[in-house]
Each structure stands twice: as structure tokens, then as C-alpha cells.
Amino acid sequence: MTDTNVQATSVVADPEIRPVINGGQRSGRGRTIRFMQAVFGNRGAAIGFILVLTLVLVAIFASWIAPFDSDQMGAGKRLSPPDASHWFGTDEFGRDMFSRVVFGARLTIQVGVIAVSISLTIGMLLGLIGGYAGGWLEKILMRSVDVLFSFTETLIALAAVAVLGPSLTNAMIAVGIAAIPFYARVAYSVTLVERNRPYFEAAVAAGAGHMRLLFRHLLPNIIPPLIVVATLGVSAAVLAAAGLSFLGLGAQPPSPEWGAMLSSGRDYFNRAPWIMLYPGLAIMITVLAFNLLGDGIREALDPRQRNT
């Protein structure tokens, strides 16, 4: 990794940085600060964070940034190449591509957040309960997850869209459902580790009931690794939703969804490659940003990666 030196110097420079063992062994406000330092000591993570932040700001202020409305036809000549007035060119209806890409950021953020929330919430509960309960409940839950896991995500998403009907909302739900097994597996394995730690036995010996053990003792301890998975999961969700839209199963025209824009630009690729180029680049940068950020958080949480 090229960022090892940066990380190492920042750690040496601040002897107060203590390893965040398993993300949960150390707590408090000081820990949060040290954690942030560790994340930003990693160059890739810092770039990822800035890119994600930019994306969020673009989404929030889309109507101020974009010179035209995303659906305004005839904002320029049809299929005109990028120039000073239309930075990313125009599409086959003369819509301003820059405005469409900017408004698309809103949809992308929505897709990422909603799809990941669905899969994170359900997956985490399944894994937590499976790992805690043991016995037949564990077997039923985790074997069902294994069955889901054996299908590729796209296939599950396609099946879900086939049932729900093609729309961006349904694509988000479909992508969310498809990723559940992944989160469930991670939550399950971390729960198994946590429930064998002495504090868990001590909590049982102190008379804690199921709810207290599950949500007060175990849940906060399994969240750190799930944050990493969720951050990386955003990029997977964005990619999957764009894929569904590209196939015509997600966002429908005239929605400025990047995947859908790629799909409609396909027919004009020879004459106007910019219609596909800019949405494609936007997807790529978004995915890259979340991956960099997720990797950075993972490294900051992993004590073995520190002080090297």
C-alpha cells in the first residue's frame, strides 16, 4: 500500500493513538477522535471521504449547481458535444447532460442509503438472533441465509424486480434484499465471537434477559465490523441498482438515473459517446469513493494493520 508511510508517521507522531481492538474494546470520546485520526491518516480513506462528501453536497445542492432542469428538453441542440455552455454535452432530446448527472447524484445517494439500510437492518437482526439463539433457530435462520447466499445477488434482485415490477423504488428494495445474506453472515460470525467473551457470560450471570443481552450487550459490539461492510455495501448497491436500471428493470425514463442514462445512450454511442461517458464516470467515481472509505475504516478498526 502506498499509504503505509503516511499512516505510520501519523501513528508514531501521536503516541496517544491506541489500537481500537475489534472496534469495541475501547470507547469514549477520545476513542472517536483517535479513530477519526486513524481514518484520515490513511490517504485513500481521506480521498474516499472527500469524494463521498462531494457527492452528498452535489446531491443536496443539485438544483443550485445544475444550470438546467434534468428533464428540460431542448436545453441545447440535440447530441451536441461538450462545450462551454453544456459541459457534458447534450443527449438525443437536447437535455443538458451535466444537469442530468448532477441530479442523478440524488438518486444514487437514495439508492445507496435505502438499499443498504434494508439489507443492514434485516441482515444484522438475522445474524444477531441466529448467533445468539443457537440450536434449531440458529440452524433454520443460517441455513436459509446459506440458501439465499448460493444464488448470485443479481439473480435475486432480478427475481425481486420481476415480482415487484420495474421501478427505481423496487430496484432499491430488490438490491437491498439481495444483499441480506452477506450482512447476516458477517453479523452472525461476529456475534459468535462476542457471545463467547467473558463479559457476555458475566452479563448472563448477572441475570440479564434476552432483550438486554441481545440489544444492550451484543449489538453495540457487533456494529463496528458491520459499518465497514455497509460502507463497502453502498458501492455494491449503487452498482447493482445501476445495472438493473441499465437492463430497464430499475429507473424508467426520463429519470436521470446514471444506469438508465447509460442504457439510453447506448444507441448513440458512435455519434455521441459523451452520453455514456459521463454517467459511467460518475458511477465509477462513486463506487471507488465508497470502496476507499470502507477500506480506510476497516484498516482503522483492525489493530493488526496499525503501527506497521
Add this chain to the structure above:
Amino acid sequence: MSTTAAEMETSESSQAEITPTLRVSSLRAEFRTDSGTAIAVDGMSYDVHAGETLAIVGESGSGKSVTSLAIMGLIPNPPGRVTAGEVWFENHDLLKLSEREMQKIRGNKVSMIFQEPMTSLNPVLSIERQMVEGIIEHLDLSPHAARQHALDMLKRVHIPDPESRLSEFPHQLSGGMLQRIMIAMALSCNPMVLLADEPTTALDVTIQAQILNIMCDLRDEFDTAIVLITHDMGVVAEMADRVIIMYAGRKVEEGTVTNIFQNPQHPYTRGLLGALPKLGFAGPVGSQTLNEIPGIVPALTDLPAGCRFAARCSYATEQCVAQYPPFEEKTTAHWAACWESANLPEGNQE
């Protein structure tokens, strides 16, 4: 120690009128392993009374921890299982109670302290949250009253500046401090029985003494019955009223501290006492080496028919190998399971 044999009113024979706080009888716990069923505890029985400290001593794997886990209903199943016996507490057999009923007893009327204070508290929850929740649940106090109670308990275990300790997290405190907090938590609902599983093993010797003193004081104040599990004879001498020596899942000797230390009736007890380092004699520097008990504990999956200690015992006879000795009263209020105890030489060690 101020405890003398005369003060000890507790023995099984003269026990008709005083009901013990906790009575364990013929407890048997098994663990299924790859190499067969391991009998971790085999016919364990004891009584413990209010205000008394009973020490259970034995080496690793002798079943002392499993006994207390079984009392709390905490033996992991599978692979473990309590296959026989009764645990009488407040006219209930704890082994027959439902999980929900046990939750009301755990941490409330019967508490437990674990060996590792550093890992026995949840790392992501503040001390306050961990202390207060149990108090609210068991004592039915308001959050404010519960917090006040937690503060009181922290003061009782001599924690300086308890107010600010409450908002701290386990990693910010030392091992001795955490063990005191564990004791405060365990005693916060004024339990009738405290099971302390090697409470000082992970601590410095100076801190050990402090912790033991705190436990003694609180025992006298609240009239708690303490079952102290340890392998440290020094701790036993300091804390206990009565002692049970366990070997390979069975009780081999039981008696008052004075009896056990001055007149041990089982060669294993003599071996344990002989293995204590003595000032001026022990260590590789002096001419004498530290005594040890030769051999190892037999595998719990393949126990011999006769005395389980026979293979390591220098007094063993054919009878010892063939037949398990009965657990019988050798002198007043002093039991042991040994065929040869009458023939042991004078003295208290090997």
C-alpha cells in the same frame, strides 16, 4: 485469622436446626467430548451458611468452577449437562427452575464474580449503564435511585471519586479497580450467596489483599454466604471458615481451616500444602526445591475405578487402586476420602 474451630457451628452432622443458605447435593455434571464423556463434577455436595466463607480448592480441571456454573445454570449445553443432583436455595431446586425464573435469581439473590475483571465488563458500555441496569431490573428502583445505589456500592468497595468512575468505560480503569466494580455489581442487590470464581487470580498480590479485605467486610456487613473458588492456599488461610478440597471432580477432604491446615487427612491436601513456597527455602537458589505432586490429573473421560489420586500418591496400596475410599468423618467436623489416612505420618505436608 480469628476463626477458630470453636466458632464454627457448621457441620453436616450438627446441622439439623440451622438451614443452610445454599445446599448442593450429589451434583454431577458431564461434558460430551470427542474422546468420550468427561465427568467434570461427580457427586459434589456442600452446604454454605449466611456469613460464612466456604473455600473450594483444587487444581485446574478438578470441577470447582463447573460446580458454581451448574448452580447458576450456566453450563453451556451442548456439550455440558447436569445429569444428577440438586441445588437447594430458598426451598427451590435451582436445577428445576425455568430460564425465566433463574434470571430473577442470577445477580440478585445468587451473584457471581469472575476471574478476569478486565474482560468481564462489556467494553462498549459505561460503568454506570452496566451497574444500573441490573439494579433497576432486580430491585425495581427508579433510574435515579438506582444510580444513587450504584454510587453507594462503589463507595463501599472504596473506589475513589465514584461519581466520575460511573461515566467511564472499562478500558479506562485498572484491573483492581474493575474487580472492585465487579464486586460492587455482584453485591448491589444484596445477594444471599456470592460465588467468587478465583476473584484475585488475575491481580497483583497487593491488590489481592485489598480485594479480599473488601469481600470480608462486605460479607460481615450483609451476612452473605461466600463460596470462594481458588487454588491459592494463602487466600484460603486468610479468607475461609471451611475448606473443601476437590480432586478430579470429587470432594477428597472437607473441614475447618484449622483442621485442614494443621491436620490434613488426605495425601493430596498434604501435597498442596507442601507445594507452597516457604520463605528461605523455596526456589532454585536454595538447596531445597519446591515440592511438587508428581504426575498429572487422570483424564476425566477415563477415570480409574479406585482412588483417583492413587497413581500420584506415595501411600497408595492395592486397596486404593481397586476401590474408591468412602468420604467419612475422620475427626470431629473433618471428612476425607482416603483408605490410608490413619497411617499417614505426623505433620501437615508431604
